[in-house]
Amino acid sequence: MIVSSALIENAVNEFAKLPGIGKKTALRLVLHLLKQETPQVEQFGEVITRMRRQIKFCKQCHNVSDDDVCNICASHTRNQKLVCVVESIRDVIAIENTQQFNGAYHVLGGIISPIDGIGPDQLNIHTLVERVQQHGVEEVIMAVSPTIEGDTTIYYLSKKLKDLPVKVTTIARGIAFGGELEYADEMTLARSLTNRLPLENYLQNK
Amino acid sequence: MIVSSALIENAVNEFAKLPGIGKKTALRLVLHLLKQETPQVEQFGEVITRMRRQIKFCKQCHNVSDDDVCNICASHTRNQKLVCVVESIRDVIAIENTQQFNGAYHVLGGIISPIDGIGPDQLNIHTLVERVQQHGVEEVIMAVSPTIEGDTTIYYLSKKLKDLPVKVTTIARGIAFGGELEYADEMTLARSLTNRLPLENYLQNK
Numbered sequence: 001m002i003v004s005s006a007l008i009e010n011a012v013n014e015f016a017k018l019p020g021i022g023k024k025t026a027l028r029l030v031l032h033l034l035k036q037e038t039p040q041v042e043q044f045g046e047v048i049t050r051m052r053r054q055i056k057f058c059k060q061c062h063n064v065s066d067d068d069v070c071n072i073c074a075s076h077t078r079n080q081k082l083v084c085v086v087e088s089i090r091d092v093i094a095i096e097n098t099q100q101f102n103g104a105y106h107v108l109g110g111i112i113s114p115i116d117g118i119g120p121d122q123l124n125i126h127t128l129v130e131r132v133q134q135h136g137v138e139e140v141i142m143a144v145s146p147t148i149e150g151d152t153t154i155y156y157l158s159k160k161l162k163d164l165p166v167k168v169t170t171i172a173r174g175i176a177f178g179g180e181l182e183y184a185d186e187m188t189l190a191r192s193l194t195n196r197l198p199l200e201n202y203l204q205n206k
Numbered sequence: 207m208i209v210s211s212a213l214i215e216n217a218v219n220e221f222a223k224l225p226g227i228g229k230k231t232a233l234r235l236v237l238h239l240l241k242q243e244t245p246q247v248e249q250f251g252e253v254i255t256r257m258r259r260q261i262k263f264c265k266q267c268h269n270v271s272d273d274d275v276c277n278i279c280a281s282h283t284r285n286q287k288l289v290c291v292v293e294s295i296r297d298v299i300a301i302e303n304t305q306q307f308n309g310a311y312h313v314l315g316g317i318i319s320p321i322d323g324i325g326p327d328q329l330n331i332h333t334l335v336e337r338v339q340q341h342g343v344e345e346v347i348m349a350v351s352p353t354i355e356g357d358t359t360i361y362y363l364s365k366k367l368k369d370l371p372v373k374v375t376t377i378a379r380g381i382a383f384g385g386e387l388e389y390a391d392e393m394t395l396a397r398s399l400t401n402r403l404p405l406e407n408y409l410q411n412k
Contacts, residue, residue: 002302004277005270011257014250018235029224031296033258034270041258044220045251051217052239052247064211064240071210090237096208 001027008034060131062107062124064089072104079103081138085128085157087111087150091143103141106131111144112153120156128157132166142170146188207233214240266337268313268330270295278310285309287344291334291363293317293356297349309347312337317350318359326362334363338372348376352394 001023003009008030015026033041057063058070061083065071072078072092082103086092092105108123131137140161144150158168174192175184184192207229209215214236221232239247263269264276267289271277278284278298288309292298298311314329337343346367350356364374380398381390390398 001299002305003270003299004302005261005272007257007261007272008270010253014253017250019238020231020234025226027296027299028226030254030257032225033254034261034295036258038258042255044223045255047216047220048236048239049248049251051213051236052242052244055211055213055240064209064214066211066213089240090233093207093209093233096210099208 003027060127061105062109062127063092063105077102081136082141083128083131083137083139084141084143086143087145095143103139106140108144108153111147111149112156113149123153125157125160129160129164132161132164137166139167139169142168146173209233266333267311268315268333269298269311283308287342288347289334289337289343289345290347290349292349293351301349309345312346314350314359317353317355318362319355329359331363331366335366335370338367338370343372345373345375348374352379 001009001012003012008027011030011033012023012026015021015029016023018026021029033044054066056065056068058065058073059068060073061070063070063072067074073080079102083106084095084101084103085106085108086095087108087110089107092107095101095105106124106128108125108128110118110123112118112120112123128140132140140157142154142157144153154170161168172195173188174195175181175188181189207215207218209218214233217236217239218229218232221227221235222229224232227235239250260272262271262274264271264279265274266279267276269276269278273280279286285308289312290301290307290309291312291314292301293314293316295313298313301307301311312330312334314331314334316324316329318324318326318329334346338346346363348360348363350359360376367374378401379394380401381387381394387395
C-alpha cells in the first residue's frame with residue numbers, strides 16, 4: 001500500500017499487527033483516528049499502554065486483575081469454596097456474563113496439548129492443587145472445552161485431586177439451546193442421552 | 207460485558223469506539239495485546255499518538271503529509287500541471303496504488319451534499335481555483351464518485367473553472383473489469399455506449 005505519509009504508514013502497520021485486521025481495515029481505523037481531536041487519540045494510546053503496563057495477574061486464580069488479588073477472589077459475597085477451572089481469561093468473562101455463577105475461578109492458562117508442546121508443567125495446575133489443599137475448597141468444576149485436549153486435562157486434574165477431600169464435577173455437555181438434534185454430532189447426542197435429566201430439573205431452569 | 211479489571215474494561219471501551227469494532231472484537235484485540243511484551247504495546251500506543259500529533263495537511267493539495275507540503279506536491283518527477291480532484295485522502299491512496307497516475311492531487315475534503323449540510327464553502331474549492339490560476343495548471347481531472355452529489359460537485363467546479371485556461375476532464379465511467387453487462391445499471395451501460403472507444407485504444411491498454 002502506497003501512502004504519502006510515513007506517520008500514517010507506521011500507524012497502519014501497527015494496527016495491521018492485530019489479529020483479524022488487514023491493511024485496508026487498518027487504514028480505515030487510522031483515517032478515523034485522524035478525524036478525531038488530538039486529546040482523544042492521546043487518550044486511546046495512553047489507556048492501552050497503561051493497561052499493558054499496570055495489569056497484574058491474580059496471585060490466587062491467575063485471572064487478570066488491577067491488584068495482587070483479583071476482585072472475584074477478594075469478594076466476601078462469593079463462594080470461595082467453589083472453584084471453576086477454566087482455560088483462559090476469556091472463559092472467565094464468558095461465565096461472568098451469564099451472571100449465574102457465584103463461586104471463584106482458577107485460570108489454567110491453556111490446556112494440555114502435547115502436539116503444541118504444552119504439558120501440565122506449563123499450566124497453573126500446581127497452584128490449583130495447593131489452593132484446594134490450603135483453602136478447604138469443597139467443589140472444583142471443570143469448565144474446559146469438550147475436545148480431546150480438554151478431556152485429557154480433565155483426566156489429569158482429576159488424578160491430581162483424587163486423594164483430596166474435594167468434589168470434582170464438569171459442566172454439562174448436551175444439545176445447546178436453539179440447536180437442532182439432527183445436526184448434533186453423535187458424541188454430544190450420546191452424552192446428552194446418558195446424562196439425561198428428570199423433567200422437573202429441566203422445567204425449574206426454564 | 208463484565209470484566210473483572212477496570213484497566214481492561216477501559217481499553218476495550220477505547221477499541222470499541224473505532225468504526226466496525228464491537229465489544230467482542232475489542233476484547234479479542236485487548237487480550238491479544240496483553241500477550242505481547244510491554245515495549246511492543248508501548249510502541250503501538252506511541253506510534254498512533256505521534257501520528258495524530260504530528261500529521262499535517264499539505265498546504266497545496268490538502269492531502270495528509272509529514273511536512274508542510276506533501277511529497278507528491280514537492281516531487282519534481284511528477285507533472286504538477288495535471289491535477290486530479292478527489293473527495294478524500296482515501297481516494298488519493300486508491301489512485302496511487304494503481305501506479306498509473308503521474309500528476310498531482312487536490313483533496314476537496316468532501317462533496318457538495320445539501321442534505322448533509324455540506325456546501326461549496328466547506329470544501330477546498332477556493333484553493334483549487336487559486337492553484338489553477340497561479341500555478342498554470344493545464345488539466346484538472348475530476349475523479350469523484352458517480353453519484354448525484356458527485357455530479358453536483360463536478361458541475362459546480364466546472365462553472366468555477368470555466369473562464370480559466372484549463373482543460374477539465376472526468377475519469378471514464380463504464381463497465382468495470384470483471385463486471386457483467388446484464389448486471390450493470392442502465393445509466394452506466396448507457397454512458398459506456400455513449401463514450402465508446404476505438405478498438406485500438408482498448409487493445410493498447412490491455
